[in-house]
Amino acid sequence: MAKHVVTLIPGDGIGVETSAAMQRVVEAAGVEIEWEVAKAGAACIDEFGTPLPEETLEAVKRNKVAIKGPITTPVGTGFRSVNVALRKSLELYVCLRPVISIPGAGGRYEDVDLVIVRENSEDLYAGIEFEKGSDGAARLIDFCKAEGAGVIREDSGISIKPISVTASRNIVEYAFEYALKHGRKKVTAAHKANIMKYSDGLFLQTAREVAKEYEGRVEFNDNIIDAFCMNLVMNPDWFDVIVFPNLYGDIASDLCAGLCGGLGIAPGANIGKEYAVFEAVHGSAPDIAGKNLANPTAEILSAAMMLDHVGELEAAEKIRQGVRNVYARGEKLTADIRRATRSDAPSCSCSEFTDALAAEVARL
Numbered sequence: 001m002a003k004h005v006v007t008l009i010p011g012d013g014i015g016v017e018t019s020a021a022m023q024r025v026v027e028a029a030g031v032e033i034e035w036e037v038a039k040a041g042a043a044c045i046d047e048f049g050t051p052l053p054e055e056t057l058e059a060v061k062r063n064k065v066a067i068k069g070p071i072t073t074p075v076g077t078g079f080r081s082v083n084v085a086l087r088k089s090l091e092l093y094v095c096l097r098p099v100i101s102i103p104g105a106g107g108r109y110e111d112v113d114l115v116i117v118r119e120n121s122e123d124l125y126a127g128i129e130f131e132k133g134s135d136g137a138a139r140l141i142d143f144c145k146a147e148g149a150g151v152i153r154e155d156s157g158i159s160i161k162p163i164s165v166t167a168s169r170n171i172v173e174y175a176f177e178y179a180l181k182h183g184r185k186k187v188t189a190a191h192k193a194n195i196m197k198y199s200d201g202l203f204l205q206t207a208r209e210v211a212k213e214y215e216g217r218v219e220f221n222d223n224i225i226d227a228f229c230m231n232l233v234m235n236p237d238w239f240d241v242i243v244f245p246n247l248y249g250d251i252a253s254d255l256c257a258g259l260c261g262g263l264g265i266a267p268g269a270n271i272g273k274e275y276a277v278f279e280a281v282h283g284s285a286p287d288i289a290g291k292n293l294a295n296p297t298a299e300i301l302s303a304a305m306m307l308d309h310v311g312e313l314e315a316a317e318k319i320r321q322g323v324r325n326v327y328a329r330g331e332k333l334t335a336d337i338r339r340a341t342r343s344d345a346p347s348c349s350c351s352e353f354t355d356a357l358a359a360e361v362a363r364l
């Protein structure tokens with residue numbers, strides 16, 4: 001098959017290590033990829049004046065497919081998340097996160113198999129915020145009071161939660177189409193419509209309307225997000241495809257990762273009508289960055305999703321099978337997995353794990 005050109009944004013923190021590991025394993029799967037490396041993150045600010053250089057966006061647009069490592073977002077500064085900016089600029093409205101147990105990875109269940117479909121463009125991630133004490137916050141507080149909408153304390157910071165019919169319809173349709181395409185039986189919408197009637201309520205109402213168009217083909221139900229969390233932990237087999245507004249989807253992703261053995265093994269993708277950017281669920285893990293301790297499985301499984309996307313199905317399956325084999329053997333596993341499995345066996349480094357996996361994938 002022809003060579004693919006893929007933009008690689010290694011990111012920072014453990015991203016540097018996990019991206020290098022991912023490249024080695026993809027190469028071991030025998031697929032020819034030309035990696036076009038592009039920069040993003042705080043380290044770019046001096047050189048480009050922005051953490052998300054235009055040439056990085058252009059590279060993704062040119063190749064249409066990218067894989068990225070995590071990028072650190074400093075907390076409480078004016079520096080906005082590069083991840084959110086990337087999703088917005090490329091209109092990556094879907095965050096897709098398959099959650100599948102890997103036997104030997106320390107999951108609480110051996111047979112979790114569900115898919116998170118998270119809305120990626122609005123909700124509390126819209127980035128519409130008013131700082132405590134600002135003119136904007138004061139005007140908004142006055143407006144809410146004058147409208148009789150409610151009293152907001154004067155010393156409040158305010159984040160706006162917009163939820164639209166357009167984005168809700170797009171994401172729920174994606175969830176149903178994904179279910180149909182992948183032979184999945186049910187879509188569940190998670191929400192808090194009982195409290196946020198005009199935002200989550202609109203999401204739920206839209207989901208119900210879309211569900212009608214798929215009646216008889218894909219089942220539909222809904223769950224209030226807090227009940228959903230308990231149901232998920234106790235009975236993950238109740239769920240199949242789950243569609244969320246942005247914030248709940250973010251939180252549920254880590255919860256699901258925890259059920260399966262942790263962030264070290266949870267892959268994902270950000271998908272739009274034109275472009276797709278594949279990336280692990282985890283962040284840049286500053287606590288272990290640069291120490292060769294990171295588990296690269298999540299980024300490697302994200303690469304398998306990327307290979308599916310570009311039509312390299314055999315190589316993608318080789319990588320997934322290689323991962324299952326290495327975990328089932330249990331000889332070379334990183335420290336996060338030893339902790340998840342409560343094992344005293346010695347853990348290996350990121351590079352030792354990568355050596356073992358690359359050898360296994362090459363053998364298959």
Ligand code: NAD
Nearest residue numbers: 070071072073074083263264282283284285288294295336
């Ligand atoms: P994190 O996911 O980086 O780390 C949480 C915990 O999980 C840490 O103890 C870390 O050591 C561990 N961990 C994560 N990935 C691991 C891996 N592959 N192997 C072994 N252990 C792993 O979350 P955080 O600490 O909340 O965030 C750190 C930074 O990453 C923040 O700046 C945050 O904004 C950013 N972040 C970026 C992305 C992204 O780029 N897509 C996603 C989430 C967080």
